[in-house]
Amino acid sequence: MENEENKPVYSPSEVNQVKYMEDKNKLRMSIFSELKKNESLYKEYLNVYRGDSHDKFLQDFAWFKADYEYDANWYFAHKQTIDLQFHQKAEEMLWHIQQKKLFDLQCLWRAEQVELKGVKICFDFRYWSDDIKRCPFIDPITEEDAELLHSYVSSLSFEKSMLGYDWQDYERYATDHKGDPEGLSMPEWYHYYNMRKGTESLMLLPDIRGEKDEKYRMKAIQYRLENNLPVWSRSDISKRQEDEEPKPTEKELEDEDDPAPRPTEKIIELGDTRPFLGRSRNKEFTEFINLFEDDHLKSVHALRERLAHRERQEHLFDNLELQEAMNMLDFAGDEYPIEAYHSWRDAVINLATKYEREHIAKAIPLVYEQYKFRIENSIAPFISKIEKKNITSSKKRKEDERELILAGRILLNQSPDFNY
Numbered sequence: 182m183e184n185e186e187n188k189p190v191y192s193p194s195e196v197n198q199v200k201y202m203e204d205k206n207k208l209r210m211s212i213f214s215e216l217k218k219n220e221s222l223y224k225e226y227l228n229v230y231r232g233d234s235h236d237k238f239l240q241d242f243a244w245f246k247a248d249y250e251y252d253a254n255w256y257f258a259h260k261q262t263i264d265l266q267f268h269q270k271a272e273e274m275l276w277h278i279q280q281k282k283l284f285d286l287q288c289l290w291r292a293e294q295v296e297l298k299g300v301k302i303c304f305d306f307r308y309w310s311d312d313i314k315r316c317p318f319i320d321p322i323t324e325e326d327a328e329l330l331h332s333y334v335s336s337l338s339f340e341k342s343m344l345g346y347d348w349q350d351y352e353r354y355a356t357d358h359k360g361d362p363e364g365l366s367m368p369e370w371y372h373y374y375n376m377r378k379g380t381e382s383l384m385l386l387p388d389i390r391g392e393k394d395e396k397y398r399m400k401a402i403q404y405r406l407e408n409n410l411p412v413w414s415r416s417d418i419s420k421r422q423e424d425e426e427p428k429p430t431e432k433e434l435e436d437e438d439d440p441a442p443r444p445t446e447k448i449i450e451l452g453d454t455r456p457f458l459g460r461s462r463n464k465e466f467t468e469f470i471n472l473f474e475d476d477h478l479k480s481v482h483a484l485r486e487r488l489a490h491r492e493r494q495e496h497l498f499d500n501l502e503l504q505e506a507m508n509m510l511d512f513a514g515d516e517y518p519i520e521a522y523h524s525w526r527d528a529v530i531n532l533a534t535k536y537e538r539e540h541i542a543k544a545i546p547l548v549y550e551q552y553k554f555r556i557e558n559s560i561a562p563f564i565s566k567i568e569k570k571n572i573t574s575s576k577k578r579k580e581d582e583r584e585l586i587l588a589g590r591i592l593l594n595q596s597p598d599f600n601y
Contacts, residue, residue, distance in 0.1 A: 213243035230458035271544035292386035314562040397589030506533035
């Protein structure tokens, strides 16, 4: 049996936690001592309440303030994380400019009006859509482009969710454009760009190259199916099935703002009819901080209250979009007027979208300056792990598509190249 005599009784994390509590307790006692010393400053406020509740209130407030002293950095760091999401969204949307430029080039290339180095088949545009940050034949983003994006994000045309779009889905967007105008499936950003740049007519150009690609593809696919050969010889391209996340269970919300009064062991002042101090701690602590504490503690407290409110409201509504809107508006402050609408839920969602729109718009000039700095100093764009994975997958698919078209040309007694 292993000798365990020399093993420490506590783990490092437990030791750190004990030290943390000891240090916080020392700070609490110091704060309480300071409060008692200056009790005359709070006399007018305290005298509204029963005298036997004053000391308990000050002791509790000392713990409350000690928490702030230790955790203030966390609250501000968490707020920075919230703010950073707008910066990240603006960075993401900056590349939507390049997606639209790539789509317009695709329209011209399909109509055989331009030649693009390295582009052999229509699918190459989908590949460059995944590798948009390194696409070599798109002009860099200009200040005019960034201003147009800023104008779009600031407008009511702004589309909050851009997920799920295949930015280079020419077949779908061009077909819809030539059909029912009410059923257009293009991103709103494309519509906005078209209206201001006059590029909508590009989708009316003939799809000469697309028809050629499809003829060769279908010939190769038909041959392989008739001869029991795999259509895709290099890679197995299958649809990914996403695991459905289990829906969160509803939790009972406890009323933390007005807890039930605790019985006192001894009533010191039986004739004191003033209310007890400490029964509505959040409200009273807020009053106390606003009256007697400095601006730093006031700002930390306001931030903490917003975060705590968000936690209390978690799972209050089944509607995920509404939950997200409520969470977003927690940081908008109290003075953020809501416009009248036929549905209060939609009004809240619209207000949250407005708040998000304003903050993304504020971030666009900064992210554009960062982009320009990288261009001017030949710094390669950052490619995330997810982007790298998509690029690798798209590259394999591009190879498969090219092989298929070359096979179709051979079957039609044409040279195995892309000179058509």
